[in-house]
Amino acid sequence: MAVTLHVCITCRVHRAVGEGESCAGARLHDAARHSAPEGVVVAPVTCLSACSRGCAVALAGPGRWTYVYGGIAPETDLGPLLEGAALYAGSADGIVPWRDRPELFRRNVIARMPPREF
């Protein structure tokens, strides 16, 4: 079963958004859903409550630890974000060995949560 990459579409990264502009989170979501690797479903979420560390995303999947990452730049971090999401999708429990994680994930983890038992 596919894993989900939740992308916060309300992240403004402390910047005002001009009329007709998209906020950074919405831009990241657009870019990610057009390039999602196999086994990764990209889903928008309205606020991950990690506003001080946007852009923020969460990776979740059945039987897996959930991970929240922040500080993701839509313009430069899409590659490592999707690489990390693909590795997560390929893992049994959501835990990708440290040596294999993109530098983006090593630096920018905000929190993780254990798999649900229900």
Place this chain on the structure above:
Amino acid sequence: MAVTLHVCITCRVHRAVGEGESCAGARLHDAARHSAPEGVVVAPVTCLSACSRGCAVALAGPGRWTYVYGGIAPETDLGPLLEGAALYAGSADGIVPWRDRPELFRRNVIARMPPREF
């Protein structure tokens, strides 16, 4: 069905732990499990990856948003933590109205994640 209060039992809150001492996270877990309100199961977790903001906990439950909170002091914050957990348990979707949330939860949210669809 009960909700789960995951308490990180490895949080040291930037302090060395002396021989025979418990770290702050383990003390918080011990205190919480002895006073858990109805409908709240307290479960230990080995690292929520929120080390810079310990003590850290996560509230999760079926059909509910998951919330991660940090900066919780075992000696002084047990009351509002369990009060907030009880309110979470009594909510339909994990979202407690802002005006009802303990100040501890208003100040110290680290992240939240949407309910799982799987």
